[in-house]
Amino acid sequence: MEKRWIRKPAPDAVKVRHLADALRVNETIISLLCQRNVCDFEEARAYFRPVLSELPDPLRMRDMDRAVDRLQHALHEGERVLVYGDYDVDGTTSVAVVYSYLLRFFGPERIDYYIPDRYKEGYGISVAGIDYAAEQGYALIIALDCGVKAVEMIAYANERNVDFIICDHHLPGSTLPQAVAVLDPKRADCEYPFKELSGCGVGFKLMQAFSQHLGLDDAPLYELLDLVVVSIAADIVPITGENRTLAYHGLRLLNDPARPQRPGLDALRDLAGLHSELNISSLVFGFSPRINAAGRMGDAKRSVAMLLAQTKEEAFDKASVVDKTNQERRGFDTSITKEALQMIEDDLLLRNASTTVLYKETWHKGVVGIVASRCLDKYYRPTIILTESNGKATGSARSVVGFDVHEAISECADLLDQYGGHMYAAGLTLPVENVPAFREKFERIVAGRIRPEQLIPPVEIDSLLRLNEITDSFYKLLRQMEPFGPGNANPVFESECVYASPDSARIVGNSHLKLTLTQDGHHTVDAIGFGLAEYHERIAKGLPFNVCYTIEINEYRGVKSLQLRVKDIRWEE
Incomplete structure (x- = not known):
């Protein structure tokens, strides 16, 4: 899918130099801070070392x-x-x-x-x-x-x-x-x-x-x-x-090795295979689906009981049940997503619409939110997946960056029994017979309001970076900016006119691109692009390209090394 590169404006150079001198920190890092509205010494202190005693009353x-x-x-x-x-x-x-x-x-x-x-x-x-x-x-x-x-x-x-x-x-x-x-x-x-x-x-x-x-x-x-x-x-x-x-x-x-860990979370960590340091991302992908699965597929009290477990044995027993439930959830998720995507492919009107609204009475209610996210990943547009529950159509909505799906749903309130949620995620219930009218009205509201560029997934780029600047010490400074997440995203860098080292580009796992990047024939760094195998043929020809990425640590057979996680590749015309 085509992506929209958005290069953030560079912060004020004078402010950057002043704060860099005060903190004695690399100017690239200081630029990232200023882009996050951290522009003076006290703000930087609070950012790097948040203090619990300063929480609001x-x-x-x-x-x-x-x-x-x-x-x-x-x-x-x-x-x-x-x-x-x-x-x-x-x-x-x-x-x-x-x-x-x-x-x-x-x-x-x-x-x-x-x-x-x-x-x-x-x-x-x-x-x-x-x-x-x-x-x-x-x-x-x-x-x-x-x-x-x-x-x-x-x-x-x-x-x-x-x-x-x-x-x-x-x-x-x-x-x-x-x-x-x-x-x-x-x-x-x-x-x-x-x-x-x-x-x-x-x-x-x-x-x-x-x-x-x-x-x-x-x-x-x-x-x-x-x-x-x-x-x-x-x-x-x-x-x-x-x-x-x-x-x-x-x-x-x-992540404190000296502190006895909560048995329920420790058991989850083992079942998810999370043996390195935890961050926001590992909690999202390792912990959340398992805790959520109990509520999606059965009784959410199981998750609470796991979180409250007092012993390792009790925690592992309850976590194993939760993990098994999550595996069951994955099966429903995979099959329903496949079916939903096929429904879009088979319908010309749906393929060309500004929204996705799908309903099938037999879909499992517990995974419609996940399926909505999967469909949004494929057809980047506001998405609602509905199923039947207690005689009503009920489901979940997900939205694209910058578009308030909750507000759009609220304008269809005359067709709904209830709804609620946030800008990017919402839930709704309506009479089954209202689904066609709702689909039509929701499409009309969104199509009339959403801007064309909002239907192209954005990649926000924080800063230009040369490959020779990517060092262990630079990465350690980046780590000081964690935890990363919405509002404090892991910085995305762009490097211009890079090449793949000879014979380094290869396809792994059917759809992923593995390669070693070089710039000016000097510094090299390993990189991986998930789902970017389509670029392999052109890269293998030795053509130069621009790349945007985040920086991470890759661990293989006990050896750790810096690696770029490629978000997109672009050839300058």
Whole structure:
């Protein structure tokens, strides 16, 4: 697929030199910092060494004082508390954080957790969950990663004398639920300075406020940051501001050889074969699918039980079940993706559309989000995959860079029963008979708004780099900029007029390109381009080209070496 190269503007040279002199750091690295709006010494200090003591005061979040008071009341009055979370990674890690922290105060007799069944109850707060709480004598529910739009459900809970504290990070609707407290930094009336916390992050802030209210040391709470960083990685929230601080320290916990690791995460690490240092990417691809699989394919409580396991044996037993569920999920994912892509290929209108909206009643509900992502990778455009559940069409949406799919879906609200989500990912439910009308209206809205260039996948290039600048010391400086993720992406470099060393270019694994690059016949560096085998023939002819890439470490048979991960190749006309 053709890609759109976007070269970021170079930052102010005077600022770069000034900061480079102050920090005594390579100017290329300083340019990368300035592009990330880190332009003075104090900002650089906070960027390279995020400090937990400088996290924003949790009481700045709207309703936090009410939430802490209600939790304190439950503690002193002997009430029972139910920790209620969504069935995805963010929800299950949220539950693990809040439940494990409050367990020391309430004890196992007065606190438990609840994850709704994806198929019987659907997303968010359910009648079944409220009824369970009322019948089991729970006076308070702490809802995590859901609830900000649950106006009717909270009204029903109030009728049943069950109070709610909502900890959410999704966009609120026009009316907030009548809960005791609604914690959501995206509330229009919330002055909390950082708006992009994960759902688990909001739950963590509640625990932080509760801990401070009790006059306790934050150290035991910070031990839970290994779970918080998993949520940050999985939910693809920006790795900036407070998220970057939480992620930085969460990864330090996960990679600390002197610290006893959480048994559940340690078991996941073994099953995923992640034996080197963990980063955001390894959490996204190694941990997230396995934790998610339990909710997609069966009971998400399995994931929570794994995360809360106290022994290696218990953790490995539960993680093995989760891993097996993930293997089952992969089978559905592969077959449904193949079928969905074939549906597009076989339909001329679909092939030429600005959107993809597919529906088939037999598709597994648990993988439609993954299938939407796969279809977006192939036909880069806003994508919605729907299946049948409880007599309704329900599914997931994914979007391209810069296009708000949630907003486009909201303009089709007259055809929907419910919807919610973010700019780039959303969920929706509608009557089956409305699917054709929805497909037509959604296509019309998107086609009228999306710019042609938004339908070409972008590659954002941070800086030009010569191959002889790629050294071990340069790579060590790059590593200081981690953790990488949305908002703090792994820098992408461009090198001009490079060649493949003679006979080095070869195809591996059917579709990948392996080669050794050289520039001016001097410095050489190994490179791999996944899915770029189509370029092999032209490269093998010895023609010069421009290449854009990230820099990584490749480990083969115990030997580590620098390697370029090629994102795209271009021949200058």
